[in-house]
Amino acid sequence: MTEKSPTKNIQAQVEVQLDERSYPIYIGHDILTQAHQILESVIRGKKILLVTNNEVYDLHGHTLQLSMEKTAQEVQVVTIPDGEQHKNLEILSALYDAAVEGNLERSSVVVALGGGIVGDMAGLLAATYMRGIGFVQVPTTLLAQVDSSVGGKVAVNHLRGKNLIGAFYQPQAVLIDTKTLETLPEREINAGFAEVIKTAMLGDSNLFSYLEDNIDNILKLKPIELSHVIAACCRVKAAVVSADEEEHGIRAILNLGHTYGHAIETLTNYQTYRHGEAVAIGMIAACRLAEKVNNLTPEIRERLTKLLEKANLPTQFPLFPREKWQMVFALDKKVKAGNVIFILPERIGSAQIVNTIPLESALEVVEELQKDS
Ligand SMILES: NC(=O)c1ccc[n+]([C@@H]2O[C@H](COP(=O)([O-])OP(=O)(O)OC[C@H]3O[C@@H](n4cnc5c(N)ncnc54)[C@H](O)[C@@H]3O)[C@@H](O)[C@H]2O)c1
Numbered sequence: 514m515t516e517k518s519p520t521k522n523i524q525a526q527v528e529v530q531l532d533e534r535s536y537p538i539y540i541g542h543d544i545l546t547q548a549h550q551i552l553e554s555v556i557r558g559k560k561i562l563l564v565t566n567n568e569v570y571d572l573h574g575h576t577l578q579l580s581m582e583k584t585a586q587e588v589q590v591v592t593i594p595d596g597e598q599h600k601n602l603e604i605l606s607a608l609y610d611a612a613v614e615g616n617l618e619r620s621s622v623v624v625a626l627g628g629g630i631v632g633d634m635a636g637l638l639a640a641t642y643m644r645g646i647g648f649v650q651v652p653t654t655l656l657a658q659v660d661s662s663v664g665g666k667v668a669v670n671h672l673r674g675k676n677l678i679g680a681f682y683q684p685q686a687v688l689i690d691t692k693t694l695e696t697l698p699e700r701e702i703n704a705g706f707a708e709v710i711k712t713a714m715l716g717d718s719n720l721f722s723y724l725e726d727n728i729d730n731i732l733k734l735k736p737i738e739l740s741h742v743i744a745a746c747c748r749v750k751a752a753v754v755s756a757d758e759e760e761h762g763i764r765a766i767l768n769l770g771h772t773y774g775h776a777i778e779t780l781t782n783y784q785t786y787r788h789g790e791a792v793a794i795g796m797i798a799a800c801r802l803a804e805k806v807n808n809l810t811p812e813i814r815e816r817l818t819k820l821l822e823k824a825n826l827p828t829q830f831p832l833f834p835r836e837k838w839q840m841v842f843a844l845d846k847k848v849k850a851g852n853v854i855f856i857l858p859e860r861i862g863s864a865q866i867v868n869t870i871p872l873e874s875a876l877e878v879v880e881e882l883q884k885d886s
């Protein structure tokens with residue numbers, strides 16, 4: 514039987530331009546079976562450590578493993594427990610054990626198959642094992658396909674702060690198979706949609722209008738609408754990352770909704786909200802803050818809220834005492850000289866990084882939104 518052409522089912526390809534660390538993002542339907550061809554230049558003859566979790570391995574892992582085995586020297590599999598509360602140093606340590614026991618070498622490649630949690634942790638393993646080995650992202654959640662698999666932020670959480678231990682470490686390729694989303698629970702599709710909305714809010718007004726017009730088809734995973742949205746998000750993120758890989762400036766706009774969102778995740782011990790859900794609430798707060806300090810028109814928040822509600826995303830603020838919010842804001846990675854930096858929408862499709870916001874205003878927004886909830 515003749516092999517399928519490696520590009521047969523690839524619908525779009527986006528490049529992340531970073532000189533010698535540039536890499537392609539392949540977007541297609543039912544392309545896991547062609548991984549050996551698409552990823553050949555990265556994995557041929559290499560030892561592969563496939564990092565995933567049990568659920569995803571059962572659904573999609575065998576297909577990817579079988580395909581990679583056609584060209585890799587060998588493929589070993591390690592699974593991590595499911596859930597944000599396990600994105601920590603203890604589980605990372607178990608991944609180092611698997612790398613050692615599997616005799617991984619400098620030339621070996623870590624392949625992350627799963628959502629953002631698998632991707633962030635496998636990436637940190639790849640970044641640090643032997644000071645850096647090969648890394649490929651094969652994202653299987655909407656959130657990971659539109660955001661976390663691209664751009665090289667890899668991390669684990671600390672009990673007191675989200676993603677506090679991490680690195681910038683770019684993958685050598687990203688393989689997005691939209692067919693894997695067919696097994697994704699509805700709550701996870703919605704959570705991923707929050708980062709889609711975020712991307713449109715901060716960088717693509719046409720995408721935002723497209724979301725308003727096509728939300729039903731997108732959430733039903735209709736192939737044309739879905740791949741249009743994934744490619745659009747990857748393009749926005751690739752452009753921002755190419756301009757500022759390590760977040761010395763403009764990359765911080767990708768954190769829209771995240772100062773409040775990460776605080777919500779941390780205060781609820783990473784157990785109540787999906788990351789995307791916390792970001793959804795965080796974007797409403799960012800709009801309210803922009804209304805307070807920058808006279809942003811409330812119409813933006815209304816359009817945002819409509820989209821979030823259509824995707825069944827939460828918009829209500831959880832209740833915690835003021836001191837707790839203050840404590841988690843202080844550990845936000847964007848704090849500079851004690852000042853918390855916020856990303857504020859300025860219109861649909863554009864956001865700005867603001868370092869002059871009094872903490873008092875940010876806390877007032879929390880109090881107002883807690884009252885509304
Ligand atoms: N590095 C970045 O740039 C970046 C960007 C955004 C988010 N993140 C991080 O990503 C994480 C959230 O990622 P997530 O939303 O993908 O969550 P996740 O990784 O927990 O995946 C969500 C759930 O879906 C399951 N799953 C994954 N693929 C599946 C499939 N195809 N079919 C059925 N079930 C499947 C998982 O087992 C899990 O239960 C957070 O830790 C967040 O901080 C990182």
Ligand SMILES: O=C(O)C(=O)C[C@@H](O)[C@H](O)[C@H](O)COP(=O)(O)O
Nearest residue numbers: 660664666675676764767768771846
């Ligand atoms: O890639 C980025 O840059 C982002 O900010 C994307 C975010 O969606 C993502 O949640 C990221 O992990 C947050 O990064 P952090 O530096 O605030 O932990």
Ligand SMILES: [Zn+2]
Nearest residue numbers: 708771788792
């Ligand atoms: Zn995020």
